[in-house]
Amino acid sequence: MTKLDRIDPWRVALRLPGGGEARVYADDTLLAAMRRDRCLDQLARVAALPGLVGPAMAMPDAHQGYGFPIGGVAAFDPEDGGVVSPGGVGFDINCGVRLLATDVEAGPLGARGDGGPLADLAEAVLRRVPVGHGKRRTGVGRADLAGVLRDGAAWAVGRGLGEEADLARVESGGRLAGADLDAVSARARERGAGQVGTLGGGNHFIEVQRVERVLDEEAARRLGLAVDQVVVLLHTGSRGFGHQVCTDHVRELGRAAGRLGLRLPDRQLAAAPLGSPEARAYLGAMAAAANFAWANRQVITHRVREALAEVLGARARVVWDVAHNLAKMETHRVDGRVRRLCVHRKGATRAFGPGHPELPPELRDLGQPVLIPGSMGTASYVALGTETAMAETWGSVCHGAGRVRSRTAARKELSPDGVLRRLARAGVVVRGGSRRGLVEEAPEAYKDVDRVVAVVAGAGLARLVARLVPLAVVKG
DNA sequence: ATGTAC
Secondary structure, rough: OOOEEEEEEEEEEEEOOOOOEEEEEHHHHHHHHOOOEEEEEEEEHHOOOOEEHHHHHHEEEEOOOOOEEEEEEEEEEEHOOOEEOOOOOOOOOEEEEEEEEEEEEEEHOOOOOOOOHHHHHHHEEEEEOOOOOOOOOOOOOOHHHHHHHEEEEEEEEOOOOOOHHHOOOOOHHHHHOOOOOOOOHHHHHHHOOOOOOOOOOOOOOOEEEEEEEOHHHHHHHHOOOOOOEEEEEEEEEOHHHHHHHHHHHHHHHHHHHHHOOOOOOOOOHHHOOOOOOHHHHHHHHHHHHHHHHHHHHHHHHHHHHHHHHHHHHEEEEEEEEEEEEEEEEEEEEEEEEEEEEEEEEEOOEEEEOOOOOOOHHHHOOOEEEEEEEEOOOEEEEEEEOOOOHHHHOOOOEEEOOOOOOHHHHHHHHHHHHHHHHHHHHHEEEEOOOOOHHHHOOOOEEEEHHHHHHHHHHHHOOEEEEEEEEEEEEEEE
Protein backbone atom coordinates (compact mmCIF):
# COMPACT_ATOMS: atom_id res chain seq x y z
CA MET A 1 0.00 0.00 0.00
CA THR A 2 1.11 3.53 -0.62
CA LYS A 3 0.43 6.60 1.47
CA LEU A 4 0.70 10.28 0.62
CA ASP A 5 2.30 12.72 3.07
CA ARG A 6 2.35 16.41 2.28
CA ILE A 7 5.79 17.96 2.84
CA ASP A 8 4.99 21.58 1.95
CA PRO A 9 2.48 23.40 -0.31
CA TRP A 10 4.22 22.05 -3.43
CA ARG A 11 5.73 18.70 -2.44
CA VAL A 12 4.20 15.37 -1.45
CA ALA A 13 5.97 12.15 -0.40
CA LEU A 14 4.52 8.92 -1.76
CA ARG A 15 5.46 6.26 0.83
CA LEU A 16 6.27 3.00 -0.90
CA PRO A 17 5.55 -0.55 0.27
CA GLY A 18 9.27 -1.36 0.53
CA GLY A 19 9.91 1.62 2.82
CA GLY A 20 11.27 4.13 0.32
CA GLU A 21 9.45 7.09 -1.11
CA ALA A 22 8.66 8.71 -4.42
CA ARG A 23 8.06 12.44 -4.76
CA VAL A 24 5.13 14.30 -6.24
CA TYR A 25 5.17 18.01 -7.00
CA ALA A 26 1.57 19.15 -6.67
CA ASP A 27 -0.88 21.30 -4.76
CA ASP A 28 -4.01 19.63 -3.37
CA THR A 29 -6.05 20.22 -6.54
CA LEU A 30 -3.41 18.73 -8.84
CA LEU A 31 -2.80 15.84 -6.44
CA ALA A 32 -6.52 15.05 -6.50
CA ALA A 33 -6.38 14.92 -10.32
CA MET A 34 -3.45 12.47 -10.16
CA ARG A 35 -5.37 10.22 -7.78
CA ARG A 36 -8.15 9.83 -10.35
CA ASP A 37 -5.99 7.75 -12.74
CA ARG A 38 -3.18 5.17 -12.42
CA CYS A 39 -0.46 7.82 -12.37
CA LEU A 40 0.67 7.31 -8.77
CA ASP A 41 0.58 3.50 -9.04
CA GLN A 42 2.77 3.82 -12.11
CA LEU A 43 5.14 6.08 -10.19
CA ALA A 44 5.42 3.46 -7.42
CA ARG A 45 6.30 0.79 -10.00
CA VAL A 46 8.95 2.99 -11.59
CA ALA A 47 10.43 3.42 -8.11
CA ALA A 48 10.89 -0.37 -7.95
CA LEU A 49 13.03 -0.59 -11.10
CA PRO A 50 16.68 -1.60 -10.52
CA GLY A 51 19.41 0.96 -10.04
CA LEU A 52 17.14 3.95 -9.36
CA VAL A 53 19.02 6.88 -7.84
CA GLY A 54 17.07 9.30 -5.67
CA PRO A 55 13.29 9.30 -5.77
CA ALA A 56 11.11 8.62 -8.79
CA MET A 57 9.30 11.91 -9.37
CA ALA A 58 6.01 13.16 -10.77
CA MET A 59 5.71 16.74 -11.97
CA PRO A 60 2.50 18.74 -11.33
CA ASP A 61 1.17 18.01 -14.83
CA ALA A 62 1.58 14.24 -14.37
CA HIS A 63 -1.02 11.78 -15.53
CA GLN A 64 -1.21 8.13 -16.55
CA GLY A 65 0.95 7.09 -19.49
CA TYR A 66 2.37 3.95 -21.08
CA GLY A 67 4.37 2.32 -18.26
CA PHE A 68 5.77 5.49 -16.73
CA PRO A 69 3.50 8.43 -15.93
CA ILE A 70 3.63 11.32 -18.37
CA GLY A 71 5.24 14.01 -16.25
CA GLY A 72 7.67 11.48 -14.77
CA VAL A 73 11.38 11.89 -13.97
CA ALA A 74 13.67 9.04 -12.91
CA ALA A 75 17.46 8.55 -12.97
CA PHE A 76 19.35 5.25 -13.04
CA ASP A 77 23.01 4.44 -12.35
CA PRO A 78 24.73 2.14 -14.88
CA GLU A 79 27.24 1.14 -12.18
CA ASP A 80 24.49 -0.01 -9.87
CA GLY A 81 22.38 -2.20 -12.16
CA GLY A 82 20.44 0.78 -13.49
CA VAL A 83 18.22 0.46 -16.54
CA VAL A 84 16.92 2.35 -19.50
CA SER A 85 13.23 1.93 -20.27
CA PRO A 86 11.51 3.00 -23.52
CA GLY A 87 8.33 3.54 -21.50
CA GLY A 88 10.25 6.17 -19.54
CA VAL A 89 10.79 8.12 -22.74
CA GLY A 90 7.46 7.63 -24.46
CA PHE A 91 6.30 6.78 -27.95
CA ASP A 92 6.95 10.26 -29.31
CA ILE A 93 10.70 10.27 -28.75
CA ASN A 94 12.00 13.84 -28.37
CA CYS A 95 8.59 15.36 -28.57
CA GLY A 96 9.42 18.95 -27.75
CA VAL A 97 8.72 22.63 -28.06
CA ARG A 98 10.48 25.47 -29.86
CA LEU A 99 9.90 29.19 -29.35
CA LEU A 100 10.54 31.76 -32.11
CA ALA A 101 10.64 35.47 -31.29
CA THR A 102 9.60 37.79 -34.14
CA ASP A 103 10.52 41.43 -34.63
CA VAL A 104 6.91 42.65 -34.75
CA GLU A 105 4.34 43.69 -32.13
CA ALA A 106 0.78 42.40 -31.95
CA GLY A 107 -0.89 45.77 -31.26
CA PRO A 108 -0.30 47.38 -34.68
CA LEU A 109 -1.61 44.26 -36.45
CA GLY A 110 -5.12 45.48 -35.65
CA ALA A 111 -8.19 43.32 -35.43
CA ARG A 112 -7.85 39.86 -33.97
CA GLY A 113 -9.92 36.90 -35.05
CA ASP A 114 -10.93 35.58 -38.45
CA GLY A 115 -10.25 37.71 -41.53
CA GLY A 116 -7.27 39.60 -40.09
CA PRO A 117 -3.53 39.25 -40.65
CA LEU A 118 -3.25 36.58 -37.98
CA ALA A 119 -5.68 34.34 -39.87
CA ASP A 120 -3.65 35.03 -43.02
CA LEU A 121 -0.51 34.00 -41.16
CA ALA A 122 -2.09 30.78 -39.86
CA GLU A 123 -3.20 29.94 -43.38
CA ALA A 124 0.25 30.69 -44.81
CA VAL A 125 1.77 28.32 -42.23
CA LEU A 126 -0.83 25.68 -43.06
CA ARG A 127 0.08 25.90 -46.76
CA ARG A 128 3.70 25.10 -45.93
CA VAL A 129 3.49 22.59 -43.11
CA PRO A 130 1.54 19.36 -43.63
CA VAL A 131 -0.57 18.66 -40.53
CA GLY A 132 -2.57 15.76 -39.17
CA HIS A 133 -2.07 12.04 -38.87
CA GLY A 134 -1.16 9.72 -41.68
CA LYS A 135 1.31 9.57 -44.48
CA ARG A 136 1.67 13.25 -45.15
CA ARG A 137 4.69 13.56 -47.39
CA THR A 138 6.92 16.54 -47.84
CA GLY A 139 9.79 14.90 -49.63
CA VAL A 140 12.24 16.59 -47.28
CA GLY A 141 14.76 14.11 -46.06
CA ARG A 142 13.43 11.18 -48.03
CA ALA A 143 16.64 10.78 -49.98
CA ASP A 144 18.82 11.59 -47.00
CA LEU A 145 17.19 10.01 -43.96
CA ALA A 146 20.61 8.85 -42.75
CA GLY A 147 21.74 12.48 -42.57
CA VAL A 148 18.61 13.43 -40.60
CA LEU A 149 19.11 10.59 -38.13
CA ARG A 150 22.82 11.29 -37.59
CA ASP A 151 22.84 15.08 -37.52
CA GLY A 152 19.38 16.28 -36.43
CA ALA A 153 18.79 20.03 -36.68
CA ALA A 154 22.29 20.50 -38.17
CA TRP A 155 21.21 18.38 -41.15
CA ALA A 156 18.41 20.85 -41.87
CA VAL A 157 20.67 23.90 -41.43
CA GLY A 158 23.20 22.26 -43.77
CA ARG A 159 20.42 22.01 -46.35
CA GLY A 160 19.72 25.74 -46.08
CA LEU A 161 16.66 25.21 -43.86
CA GLY A 162 17.71 27.47 -41.03
CA GLU A 163 20.60 29.50 -39.69
CA GLU A 164 23.78 28.33 -37.98
CA ALA A 165 22.84 30.52 -34.99
CA ASP A 166 19.65 28.49 -34.49
CA LEU A 167 21.63 25.46 -33.34
CA ALA A 168 23.09 27.20 -30.28
CA ARG A 169 19.53 27.70 -29.02
CA VAL A 170 18.51 24.03 -29.19
CA GLU A 171 19.00 21.61 -26.31
CA SER A 172 22.12 19.51 -27.01
CA GLY A 173 22.70 21.61 -30.14
CA GLY A 174 19.82 19.77 -31.82
CA ARG A 175 21.88 16.60 -32.16
CA LEU A 176 22.27 13.62 -29.86
CA ALA A 177 25.51 11.70 -30.42
CA GLY A 178 25.50 7.94 -30.77
CA ALA A 179 22.67 7.48 -33.24
CA ASP A 180 22.85 3.84 -34.35
CA LEU A 181 21.20 3.31 -37.71
CA ASP A 182 21.67 -0.44 -37.40
CA ALA A 183 19.34 -0.40 -34.39
CA VAL A 184 16.57 1.21 -36.46
CA SER A 185 14.15 -1.14 -38.25
CA ALA A 186 13.37 -0.89 -41.96
CA ARG A 187 9.76 -0.21 -40.96
CA ALA A 188 10.76 2.77 -38.81
CA ARG A 189 12.78 4.15 -41.72
CA GLU A 190 9.87 3.65 -44.10
CA ARG A 191 7.44 5.41 -41.76
CA GLY A 192 9.82 8.28 -41.14
CA ALA A 193 11.00 8.96 -44.68
CA GLY A 194 9.14 11.99 -45.97
CA GLN A 195 7.73 12.96 -42.56
CA VAL A 196 10.50 15.46 -41.80
CA GLY A 197 8.80 18.86 -41.79
CA THR A 198 5.33 17.57 -40.84
CA LEU A 199 3.47 18.56 -37.67
CA GLY A 200 1.47 15.44 -36.85
CA GLY A 201 -1.73 15.38 -34.82
CA GLY A 202 -2.87 15.03 -31.22
CA ASN A 203 -1.51 17.80 -29.04
CA HIS A 204 0.95 19.01 -31.67
CA PHE A 205 0.48 22.59 -32.79
CA ILE A 206 2.00 25.75 -34.17
CA GLU A 207 0.69 28.70 -32.19
CA VAL A 208 1.09 32.41 -32.93
CA GLN A 209 1.15 34.17 -29.57
CA ARG A 210 1.81 37.51 -27.97
CA VAL A 211 3.90 38.15 -24.91
CA GLU A 212 1.12 39.10 -22.53
CA ARG A 213 3.18 39.67 -19.40
CA VAL A 214 6.85 39.83 -18.50
CA LEU A 215 7.54 38.41 -15.03
CA ASP A 216 11.31 38.96 -15.00
CA GLU A 217 12.39 42.05 -16.94
CA GLU A 218 16.10 41.36 -17.02
CA ALA A 219 15.78 37.70 -18.04
CA ALA A 220 13.16 38.55 -20.69
CA ARG A 221 15.42 41.19 -22.17
CA ARG A 222 18.30 38.74 -22.29
CA LEU A 223 16.09 36.21 -24.10
CA GLY A 224 14.92 38.91 -26.52
CA LEU A 225 11.33 39.00 -25.24
CA ALA A 226 9.17 42.07 -24.53
CA VAL A 227 5.51 42.76 -23.82
CA ASP A 228 3.23 42.64 -26.91
CA GLN A 229 5.85 40.97 -29.08
CA VAL A 230 4.55 38.37 -31.52
CA VAL A 231 6.12 34.94 -30.91
CA VAL A 232 5.53 31.49 -32.38
CA LEU A 233 5.52 28.32 -30.28
CA LEU A 234 5.68 25.00 -32.09
CA HIS A 235 5.19 21.55 -30.58
CA THR A 236 5.99 18.33 -32.43
CA GLY A 237 8.22 15.28 -32.27
CA SER A 238 9.54 12.31 -34.21
CA ARG A 239 6.24 11.32 -35.87
CA GLY A 240 5.85 7.74 -37.08
CA PHE A 241 9.61 7.21 -36.91
CA GLY A 242 9.92 7.57 -33.12
CA HIS A 243 6.70 5.66 -32.59
CA GLN A 244 8.06 2.69 -34.53
CA VAL A 245 11.42 2.82 -32.72
CA CYS A 246 9.57 2.66 -29.39
CA THR A 247 7.30 -0.16 -30.56
CA ASP A 248 10.23 -2.22 -31.89
CA HIS A 249 12.36 -1.89 -28.77
CA VAL A 250 9.57 -2.38 -26.23
CA ARG A 251 8.80 -5.66 -27.99
CA GLU A 252 12.47 -6.69 -28.06
CA LEU A 253 13.08 -5.79 -24.40
CA GLY A 254 9.92 -7.63 -23.38
CA ARG A 255 11.24 -10.76 -25.08
CA ALA A 256 14.71 -10.32 -23.57
CA ALA A 257 13.56 -9.72 -19.96
CA GLY A 258 14.36 -13.24 -18.77
CA ARG A 259 17.79 -13.27 -20.39
CA LEU A 260 18.53 -9.82 -18.94
CA GLY A 261 17.59 -11.03 -15.47
CA LEU A 262 14.73 -8.55 -15.03
CA ARG A 263 11.45 -9.45 -13.40
CA LEU A 264 9.05 -6.87 -14.79
CA PRO A 265 5.85 -6.21 -12.86
CA ASP A 266 4.37 -4.62 -15.97
CA ARG A 267 5.15 -5.37 -19.63
CA GLN A 268 4.86 -1.65 -20.24
CA LEU A 269 7.90 -1.19 -17.98
CA ALA A 270 10.14 -3.16 -20.35
CA ALA A 271 13.73 -2.15 -19.61
CA ALA A 272 17.34 -3.23 -20.07
CA PRO A 273 20.38 -2.83 -17.80
CA LEU A 274 22.53 0.07 -19.02
CA GLY A 275 25.55 -1.35 -20.80
CA SER A 276 23.71 -4.43 -22.11
CA PRO A 277 23.57 -4.82 -25.91
CA GLU A 278 19.78 -4.33 -25.73
CA ALA A 279 20.13 -1.05 -23.84
CA ARG A 280 22.80 0.17 -26.26
CA ALA A 281 20.57 -0.69 -29.22
CA TYR A 282 17.60 1.17 -27.75
CA LEU A 283 19.70 4.24 -26.85
CA GLY A 284 21.22 4.24 -30.35
CA ALA A 285 17.80 4.09 -32.01
CA MET A 286 16.41 6.63 -29.52
CA ALA A 287 19.22 9.06 -30.42
CA ALA A 288 18.33 8.64 -34.12
CA ALA A 289 14.68 9.43 -33.30
CA ALA A 290 15.74 12.41 -31.19
CA ASN A 291 17.68 13.73 -34.17
CA PHE A 292 14.68 13.14 -36.43
CA ALA A 293 12.54 15.29 -34.12
CA TRP A 294 15.11 18.10 -34.02
CA ALA A 295 15.40 18.05 -37.82
CA ASN A 296 11.60 18.16 -37.95
CA ARG A 297 11.34 21.21 -35.67
CA GLN A 298 14.13 22.90 -37.64
CA VAL A 299 12.43 22.36 -41.01
CA ILE A 300 9.11 23.60 -39.61
CA THR A 301 10.93 26.64 -38.22
CA HIS A 302 12.12 27.42 -41.73
CA ARG A 303 8.58 27.11 -43.12
CA VAL A 304 7.19 29.35 -40.39
CA ARG A 305 9.86 31.94 -41.17
CA GLU A 306 8.77 31.90 -44.81
CA ALA A 307 5.16 32.45 -43.76
CA LEU A 308 6.13 35.26 -41.35
CA ALA A 309 8.12 37.01 -44.09
CA GLU A 310 5.31 36.67 -46.62
CA VAL A 311 2.41 37.82 -44.44
CA LEU A 312 3.94 40.18 -41.88
CA GLY A 313 7.30 41.03 -43.40
CA ALA A 314 8.68 39.72 -40.12
CA ARG A 315 11.84 37.87 -39.15
CA ALA A 316 12.27 35.43 -36.27
CA ARG A 317 15.04 34.15 -34.01
CA VAL A 318 15.03 30.85 -32.15
CA VAL A 319 14.70 31.61 -28.41
CA TRP A 320 15.04 27.97 -27.33
CA ASP A 321 14.06 24.39 -28.17
CA VAL A 322 13.33 21.84 -25.42
CA ALA A 323 13.01 18.09 -25.56
CA HIS A 324 10.41 16.68 -23.16
CA ASN A 325 10.53 12.94 -24.01
CA LEU A 326 14.11 11.68 -23.71
CA ALA A 327 16.52 9.59 -21.66
CA LYS A 328 20.00 11.09 -21.48
CA MET A 329 23.31 10.23 -19.87
CA GLU A 330 24.11 13.23 -17.67
CA THR A 331 26.54 14.17 -14.95
CA HIS A 332 24.91 14.97 -11.61
CA ARG A 333 26.07 15.46 -8.06
CA VAL A 334 24.64 12.87 -5.67
CA ASP A 335 25.44 13.31 -1.96
CA GLY A 336 28.54 15.27 -2.90
CA ARG A 337 29.75 12.68 -5.41
CA VAL A 338 29.73 13.20 -9.20
CA ARG A 339 27.93 10.40 -11.05
CA ARG A 340 26.91 9.62 -14.63
CA LEU A 341 23.21 8.80 -14.65
CA CYS A 342 20.64 7.92 -17.25
CA VAL A 343 17.96 10.54 -16.63
CA HIS A 344 14.53 9.70 -18.01
CA ARG A 345 12.23 12.64 -18.64
CA LYS A 346 8.85 11.66 -19.99
CA GLY A 347 6.59 14.63 -20.38
CA ALA A 348 9.16 16.53 -18.36
CA THR A 349 11.53 19.28 -19.45
CA ARG A 350 15.24 19.55 -18.75
CA ALA A 351 15.80 22.70 -16.70
CA PHE A 352 19.53 23.04 -16.00
CA GLY A 353 20.43 25.76 -13.54
CA PRO A 354 22.73 28.77 -13.91
CA GLY A 355 26.37 28.01 -14.75
CA HIS A 356 25.79 24.63 -16.36
CA PRO A 357 28.55 23.99 -18.93
CA GLU A 358 26.06 22.66 -21.49
CA LEU A 359 24.34 26.05 -21.77
CA PRO A 360 25.44 28.51 -24.47
CA PRO A 361 27.92 31.06 -23.04
CA GLU A 362 25.61 34.05 -23.51
CA LEU A 363 22.85 32.43 -21.42
CA ARG A 364 24.94 30.38 -19.01
CA ASP A 365 24.60 32.72 -16.04
CA LEU A 366 20.80 32.83 -16.46
CA GLY A 367 20.06 29.12 -16.47
CA GLN A 368 18.44 27.09 -19.19
CA PRO A 369 15.29 28.47 -20.83
CA VAL A 370 12.27 26.25 -20.27
CA LEU A 371 9.13 26.33 -22.43
CA ILE A 372 5.84 25.24 -20.87
CA PRO A 373 2.93 25.26 -23.31
CA GLY A 374 -0.63 25.29 -22.01
CA SER A 375 -3.51 23.61 -23.76
CA MET A 376 -5.02 24.97 -26.98
CA GLY A 377 -6.28 28.51 -26.46
CA THR A 378 -4.72 28.99 -23.02
CA ALA A 379 -1.47 30.56 -21.82
CA SER A 380 2.10 29.27 -22.16
CA TYR A 381 5.16 30.16 -20.08
CA VAL A 382 8.84 30.86 -20.56
CA ALA A 383 10.90 30.06 -17.48
CA LEU A 384 14.48 29.30 -16.42
CA GLY A 385 16.03 26.30 -14.67
CA THR A 386 17.40 26.75 -11.15
CA GLU A 387 19.92 25.42 -8.64
CA THR A 388 16.99 23.89 -6.74
CA ALA A 389 15.98 21.91 -9.84
CA MET A 390 19.59 20.68 -10.16
CA ALA A 391 19.62 19.60 -6.52
CA GLU A 392 16.16 18.00 -6.38
CA THR A 393 14.96 16.89 -9.83
CA TRP A 394 18.13 16.29 -11.89
CA GLY A 395 17.41 19.69 -13.43
CA SER A 396 13.84 18.95 -14.55
CA VAL A 397 10.41 20.59 -14.47
CA CYS A 398 6.95 20.00 -15.93
CA HIS A 399 6.25 20.05 -19.67
CA GLY A 400 2.79 21.55 -19.99
CA ALA A 401 -0.67 21.58 -18.53
CA GLY A 402 -1.19 17.79 -18.50
CA ARG A 403 -4.42 15.96 -19.16
CA VAL A 404 -7.32 15.71 -16.75
CA ARG A 405 -9.57 13.91 -19.26
CA SER A 406 -8.52 10.98 -21.41
CA ARG A 407 -9.02 11.40 -25.16
CA THR A 408 -11.99 9.06 -24.92
CA ALA A 409 -13.57 10.99 -22.05
CA ALA A 410 -13.03 14.28 -23.88
CA ARG A 411 -14.78 12.92 -26.97
CA LYS A 412 -17.69 11.74 -24.86
CA GLU A 413 -18.12 14.90 -22.83
CA LEU A 414 -17.28 17.79 -25.18
CA SER A 415 -18.58 19.00 -28.54
CA PRO A 416 -16.36 20.37 -31.32
CA ASP A 417 -18.76 23.24 -31.98
CA GLY A 418 -18.71 24.24 -28.32
CA VAL A 419 -14.89 24.22 -28.30
CA LEU A 420 -14.74 26.32 -31.49
CA ARG A 421 -17.30 28.77 -30.10
CA ARG A 422 -15.31 29.28 -26.92
CA LEU A 423 -12.06 29.81 -28.85
CA ALA A 424 -13.76 32.27 -31.24
CA ARG A 425 -15.16 34.21 -28.28
CA ALA A 426 -11.62 34.43 -26.90
CA GLY A 427 -10.52 35.85 -30.27
CA VAL A 428 -8.29 32.88 -31.09
CA VAL A 429 -8.06 31.92 -34.78
CA VAL A 430 -7.97 28.14 -35.34
CA ARG A 431 -6.86 26.54 -38.61
CA GLY A 432 -6.31 22.90 -39.54
CA GLY A 433 -7.19 20.15 -37.11
CA SER A 434 -9.85 17.49 -37.16
CA ARG A 435 -13.12 17.84 -35.22
CA ARG A 436 -12.01 14.86 -33.20
CA GLY A 437 -8.66 16.47 -32.42
CA LEU A 438 -10.43 19.64 -31.41
CA VAL A 439 -12.35 17.99 -28.55
CA GLU A 440 -9.45 15.77 -27.52
CA GLU A 441 -7.25 18.84 -27.15
CA ALA A 442 -9.86 21.23 -25.76
CA PRO A 443 -8.80 23.32 -22.75
CA GLU A 444 -11.38 21.37 -20.72
CA ALA A 445 -9.35 18.19 -21.30
CA TYR A 446 -6.33 19.72 -19.55
CA LYS A 447 -5.29 20.97 -16.15
CA ASP A 448 -4.95 24.70 -15.49
CA VAL A 449 -1.46 25.62 -16.75
CA ASP A 450 -1.27 28.64 -14.40
CA ARG A 451 -1.78 26.30 -11.44
CA VAL A 452 0.81 23.81 -12.76
CA VAL A 453 3.39 26.53 -13.29
CA ALA A 454 2.67 28.02 -9.87
CA VAL A 455 3.78 24.71 -8.32
CA VAL A 456 7.14 24.53 -10.12
CA ALA A 457 7.75 28.22 -9.40
CA GLY A 458 6.63 27.88 -5.78
CA ALA A 459 8.88 24.87 -5.26
CA GLY A 460 11.77 26.87 -6.75
CA LEU A 461 12.33 24.44 -9.64
CA ALA A 462 11.87 27.24 -12.19
CA ARG A 463 11.96 31.01 -12.32
CA LEU A 464 9.16 32.49 -14.43
CA VAL A 465 10.14 34.90 -17.20
CA ALA A 466 7.09 35.54 -19.37
CA ARG A 467 3.47 34.54 -19.94
CA LEU A 468 2.36 34.09 -23.55
CA VAL A 469 -1.24 34.07 -24.84
CA PRO A 470 -2.53 32.66 -28.14
CA LEU A 471 -3.60 34.71 -31.16
CA ALA A 472 -3.87 31.98 -33.80
CA VAL A 473 -3.32 28.25 -33.65
CA VAL A 474 -2.54 25.75 -36.40
CA LYS A 475 -3.62 22.31 -35.19
CA GLY A 476 -2.65 18.87 -36.38
C1' DA B 1 1.59 10.08 -29.50
C1' DT B 2 0.46 6.69 -33.79
C1' DG B 3 -0.17 4.75 -41.74
C1' DT B 4 -5.98 6.83 -34.96
C1' DA B 5 -6.21 -1.84 -34.87
C1' DC B 6 -0.97 -6.72 -36.47
